[in-house]
Amino acid sequence: MILYNVTSSIEPEIADEWLAFMRDTHIPEVMATGFFVRSQLCRLLDEEEGGVTYAAQYYCHSLEQLEEYQRVAAPGLRTDLEIRFPGQYVSFRTVLEVME
Numbered sequence: 777m778i779l780y781n782v783t784s785s786i787e788p789e790i791a792d793e794w795l796a797f798m799r800d801t802h803i804p805e806v807m808a809t810g811f812f813v814r815s816q817l818c819r820l821l822d823e824e825e826g827g828v829t830y831a832a833q834y835y836c837h838s839l840e841q842l843e844e845y846q847r848v849a850a851p852g853l854r855t856d857l858e859i860r861f862p863g864q865y866v867s868f869r870t871v872l873e874v875m876e
Contacts, residue, residue: 815835
């Protein structure tokens with residue numbers, strides 16, 4: 777199992793709007809691509825000063841599935857976020873292998 781983790785630091789002024797968009801629109805759209813079997817959204821409790829940080833996590837069966845998602849679906853989904861929240865968040869992505 778592969779865990780695709782997207783950690784985003786959000787400006788506090790738009791944190792509620794961003795969270796609602798993630799829950800209601802973005803995560804359902806990512807899941808609708810069919811590449812992932814499960815998702816979860818976590819809030820970091822030990823946040824840096826001046827931001828709200830979330831980690832959206834998506835599970836898929838193989839690295840090949842993730843690579844296909846990144847090639848086919850991710851660019852458009854990222855563009856939607858950038859248009860909706862221009863310059864108001866910063867994200868970084870990590871890929872992990874689930875061992876247990």
